Amino acid sequence: xxxxxxxxxxxxxxxxxxxxxxxxxxxxxxxxxxxxxxxxxxxxxxxxxxxxxxxxxxxxxxxxxxxxxxxxxxxxxxxxxxxxxxxxxxxxxxxxxxxxxxxxxxxxxxxxxxxxxxxxxxxxxxxxxxxxxxxxxxxxxxxxxxxxxxxxxxxxxxxxxxxxxxxxxxxxxxxxxxxxxxxxxxxxxxxxxxxxxxxxxxxxxxxxxxxxxxxxxxxxxxxxxxxxxxxxxxxxxxxxxxxxxxxxxxxxxxxxxxxxxxxxxxxxxxxxxxxxxxxxxxxxxxxxxxxxxxxxxxxxxxxxxxxxxxxxxxxxxxxxxxxxxxxxxxxxxxxxxxxxxxxxxxxxxxxxxxxxxxxxxxxxxxxxxxxxxxxxxxxxxxxxxxxxxxxxxxxxxxxxxxxxxxxxxxxxxx
Numbered sequence: 001x002x003x004x005x006x007x008x009x010x011x012x013x014x015x016x017x018x019x020x021x022x023x024x025x026x027x028x029x030x031x032x033x034x035x036x037x038x039x040x041x042x043x044x045x046x047x048x049x050x051x052x053x054x055x056x057x058x059x060x061x062x063x064x065x066x067x068x069x070x071x072x073x074x075x076x077x078x079x080x081x082x083x084x085x086x087x088x089x090x091x092x093x094x095x096x097x098x099x100x101x102x103x104x105x106x107x108x109x110x111x112x113x114x115x116x117x118x119x120x121x122x123x124x125x126x127x128x129x130x131x132x133x134x135x136x137x138x139x140x141x142x143x144x145x146x147x148x149x150x151x152x153x154x155x156x157x158x159x160x161x162x163x164x165x166x167x168x169x170x171x172x173x174x175x176x177x178x179x180x181x182x183x184x185x186x187x188x189x190x191x192x193x194x195x196x197x198x199x200x201x202x203x204x205x206x207x208x209x210x211x212x213x214x215x216x217x218x219x220x221x222x223x224x225x226x227x228x229x230x231x232x233x234x235x236x237x238x239x240x241x242x243x244x245x246x247x248x249x250x251x252x253x254x255x256x257x258x259x260x261x262x263x264x265x266x267x268x269x270x271x272x273x274x275x276x277x278x279x280x281x282x283x284x285x286x287x288x289x290x291x292x293x294x295x296x297x298x299x300x301x302x303x304x305x306x307x308x309x310x311x312x313x314x315x316x317x318x319x320x321x322x323x324x325x326x327x328x329x330x331x332x333x334x335x336x337x338x339x340x341x342x343x344x345x346x347x348x349x350x351x352x353x354x355x356x357x358x359x360x361x362x363x364x365x366x367x368x369x370x371x372x373x374x375x376x377x378x379x380x381x382x383x384x385x386x387x388x389x390x391x392x393x394x395x396x397x398x399x400x401x402x403x404x405x406x407x408x409x410x411x412x413x414x
Contacts, residue, residue: 001400002038003029004092006085008101010043010056015216015245017303018098018122021183028393030054042085059084071136079104086112094118094400100125100142103149116154116403121163123300126170129344130219133248147171155403157181157396159301160322179399182325183303184389190310195284204271209290210238211362214282214304217246217255222295222318225348225355227258232359235267237366240285244274286311290372291365295358297346299323310383314375316361332379334361
């Protein structure tokens with residue numbers, strides 16, 4: 001089988017879970033069938049590599065134009081790159097798109113090459129209203145493109161049961177068209193890897209337990225609520241924030257002000273690492289962290305939690321989206337529940353209550369080292385048993401075969 005995978009993100013340009021997913025899925029797909037399958041990744045960027053069963057081709061053509069609102073340029077540039085993607089892909093059996101950034105090209109290729117179109121639901125635009133801060137009115141267009149693509153798709157892979165329900169309710173995708181295939185983790189790479197010297201290099205006290213946050217500065221990841229929660233942690237705590245790439249300058253300034261305000265109280269030591277860290281350094285931070293915190297207000301799956309758990313670190317996380325399918329409450333970590341403001345506004349209805357309950361869950365584990373250790377062991381065991389990329393790639397290939405064996409033009413989703 002010749003498989004085309006279309007994505008915005010691919011190493012070294014990865015900033016979210018979709019990029020991580022594509023990196024490991026494409027690698028594992030290329031290994032299946034003793035290399036008989038050919039996986040071609042087409043992405044945004046200058047990448048160009050070829051190895052056994054896997055080729056990567058980046059599109060770095062940049063759109064040169066002005067826009068009445070500069071925020072619209074991200075949409076226009078993506079559509080421009082999609083035209084190049086559609087022209088480069090040929091001779092394939094199936095096209096698999098990741099996120100709305102490549103959906104236009106996927107729809108074109110479905111029509112031009114008469115091949116099945118597969119979409120993976122890493123997230124859904126209507127559930128991310130804060131993106132209007134980034135895209136302006138172009139957010140309505142990205143949502144429209146996504147809706148059209150789900151109407152054209154022959155098959156949908158949902159990364160969680162939660163996402164399956166969302167894609168059904170938002171876009172009317174029939175259940176029989178959807179396969180739930182979780183994200184995975186490279187267990188040989190993500191594992192306990194101690195190195196106290198790295199902690200000292202980043203200004204982290206290796207003698208004091210610390211709570212770790214890793215993620216982009218975006219409304220979705222709930223970093224604002226976590227910073228508020230630091231106010232309620234027991235005195236003497238240590239928090240490490242690996243947080244950068246703010247969605248907007250305004251949000252970046254907001255988080256800076258919040259962190260500065262918390263620091264004025266002086267009861268919690270905050271180490272903020274704003275730069276993008278290499279994977280090897282993040283793994284060491286996971287390893288040494290007493291616990292990892294994931295305060296997302298919207299999280300279709302949450303690969304980041306698998307990364308921490310694979311390193312033997314328990315997780316305190318919000319009970320949203322696919323997170324409860326990863327973290328077993330009171331076994332591999334603690335889940336914090338909260339009510340959303342509405343069906344379209346995922347912010348907590350009572351943000352201060354959410355922050356206090358985050359802090360309470362964190363404190364309850366920090367005060368019980370034996371429980372933390374047991375949870376860390378259980379966390380590693382869970383990812384070993386349920387989240388192997390090899391099995392995930394095999395299930396994905398089975399889904400491809402199902403679609404290619406019975407694909408017809410009438411088979412598209414209505």
